[in-house]
Amino acid sequence: MGVGPSTKETSLHHFRDPLIKVLGEDPGIDLMGVLVFGSPEANIDKILCSRSAAVIAECSRCDGVIVETDGWGNLDVDYVNCVEEIGKRGIPVAGLNWSGTAGTFVVESKYLVDVVDFNKNPEGIESNIIGENNYTEEDAREAVKRLKIQMAKKERGLKFF
């Protein structure tokens, strides 16, 4: 699970993941697969693993990527690097991430514009309540919608970042 109790994804969450459900049921999307990388502790490893994920995205010739994590704080380093490496390669990218008020990105990138904040806590904090700040089908649909807009813009030769 992730770094804080309220954002942690349990094994049950993975078993019935809303994002995979939404993408799998969408007739306009060919869901290629799920690429999973761990978030290591050392910075140098974080950059390596997250960049490797972006390289796989490029080599697979995908039309778009949704990057998701249940972590925040130091996990932003890998997360943002992954999104940026995908964006720099000219691949449309949207995302799901918990920010609220307490967990806003600790690093910045212009490619983060279509990352959906799935905060549910009224004060936007890490409440320590298991499951509270988890993404739902509604959040997943929002990320898919944003990705589709980016992909449509790219197809029409428009600027999408």
Place this chain on the structure above:
Amino acid sequence: MAENIELRRLSIKSYHMTEVAFGDENLITPDGKWTFKEDMSEYVKAHSEVIEDIKLQIIMPGDHDRHTNAIMDIIPLSTKVLGKRGEGITHTVTGVYVMPTGVDTEGEQVHEFGSCNGNLKEMLHLNMAGTPADDDIIVSVDITFKKGLGQERYAIIEAYKAVDEWMQQFRMQMKKFDGNAATERHDYYDTVKQGQKKVLVIKEVIGHGAMLDTWFFADEPCGVEGGKSTIDMGCMPVMLTPNEFRDGAIHAMN
């Protein structure tokens, strides 16, 4: 219009549990009855280097006004019946989920960044994808670690192994459940949708060490035995088909 190519099918058959109780034997049946012994000394003994005690609790819907130690995970009881991960048949139960919790003998909770110990009513947000629903039963497996071991990686792994070993005996029984007796059946396909936008999902999971770990590829869905830790794989990316992912290829090991 280009046709869809179906690569493989995964059928997940679920059996809804309605009666969960302590009893003299460890038995789960397709008609919704799950009975198990209260005594966990066998599993404590097998992992006695790190575990002091394990207590089971059956928490009925709405009966959440009680203390809980830090919630480590919520695990569906699922088993592979036919085929490899991501294809064939998987049996799972609904209506009840397993919830390991942890504390050490000194009262130190198993946590890193904030702890979810406290009143269960306040510390568990129900009805999410990763949590039980209002009308679900919870089986709490409360683990007491030896002093100071609740935040040691090897101890956490041992604890998950103990929970997994306990669950495995029920999985073995579930493998023999009559497929026609399932309450629900869901068929999932790995499909090539020709001509549609190719989308990749990238998931970042935890691999920091200590009690922050994620395991892949256990023999059973959301299991431990046979699995590999992302930490041991250098946290490098691993590609899964959508069906492998749906078939419990990942176990969150916090």
